[in-house]
Amino acid sequence: MKKVVAERNDVVFYIKHFPLVDLHPEAYGVHKSIACASTDSQALLLLEKAYDHKDIGKPECESTVVDESIRLGQSLGINSTPTVILQDGSRIMGAVQAGELVKAMIEAAGKQASR
Amino acid sequence: MAIALSLVSMLAACDKAEKEPSAEMSAARAQEILAGFIPEVKVISVRESQVESLHEVVSEADGKKTIAYISSDGKSIFAGNLYDVASGGNVTKNRFEEINRVDFSAIPREGAIAMGPKTALNKAIIFTDVD
Numbered sequence: 001m002k003k004v005v006a007e008r009n010d011v012v013f014y015i016k017h018f019p020l021v022d023l024h025p026e027a028y029g030v031h032k033s034i035a036c037a038s039t040d041s042q043a044l045l046l047l048e049k050a051y052d053h054k055d056i057g058k059p060e061c062e063s064t065v066v067d068e069s070i071r072l073g074q075s076l077g078i079n080s081t082p083t084v085i086l087q088d089g090s091r092i093m094g095a096v097q098a099g100e101l102v103k104a105m106i107e108a109a110g111k112q113a114s115r
Numbered sequence: 116m117a118i119a120l121s122l123v124s125m126l127a128a129c130d131k132a133e134k135e136p137s138a139e140m141s142a143a144r145a146q147e148i149l150a151g152f153i154p155e156v157k158v159i160s161v162r163e164s165q166v167e168s169l170h171e172v173v174s175e176a177d178g179k180k181t182i183a184y185i186s187s188d189g190k191s192i193f194a195g196n197l198y199d200v201a202s203g204g205n206v207t208k209n210r211f212e213e214i215n216r217v218d219f220s221a222i223p224r225e226g227a228i229a230m231g232p233k234t235a236l237n238k239a240i241i242f243t244d245v246d
Contacts, residue, residue, distance in 0.1 A: 011231050016243070023246075074178060084239050084241050090212055090216060108237075
């Protein structure tokens with residue numbers, strides 16, 4: 001995804017916290033730490049470190065962002081990660097190649113525009 | 116053993132129902148039939164499928180939606196993909212995508228980490244877990 005964003009300026013990914021707390025109880029704390037970042041770029045740095053299983057420290061703020069995000073995901077019936085929601089409301093479950101994802105995003109955006 | 120007994124009693128009840136003129140599959144009846152397999156299931160909708168005597172039932176259990184087809188006589192459940200011969204399309208898969216469709220613009224961006232320019236026309240929301 002980093003590569004995609006570096007190579008083109010017509011795509012944007014909104015990453016929402018959705019630690020599967022039943023399967024990965026520790027991920028909850030990690031996501032809370034990331035949510036404390038004050039800027040998106042800082043958050044992305046922490047996210048990358050976390051994906052590499054590096055320690056990013058305990059959460060340094062009080063925030064309900066992660067809880068709200070989990071509630072939102074559950075209300076949408078999301079139960080696995082990653083789950084991508086496209087602009088036409090459809091979803092992709094599981095990891096996909098960046099190129100395929102971008103293609104799907106452009107297709108979904110096109111469908112939305114023609115509605 | 117308990118499941119076999121409940122199935123037998125369900126079938127017995129269906130035999131009685133067959134004597135009454137009813138080609139309809141009500142949500143309540145579908146609920147009863149499916150609950151024999153998934154006790155906590157909740158039926159969301161029942162409608163005709165493109166197959167005569169098979170009713171499409173959308174149900175939910177454990178936060179997940181499922182599509183199954185129940186025969187009018189209540190004796191059979193088909194859980195799998197229905198294909199349309201003329202179009203070659205996977206009817207069940209298409210319907211599944213339809214019932215899972217969400218309103219993209221209604222999903223709040225607050226709390227999400229933006230990766231890329233927010234003015235970009237091609238957007239996606241990714242629910243992720245670092246583990």
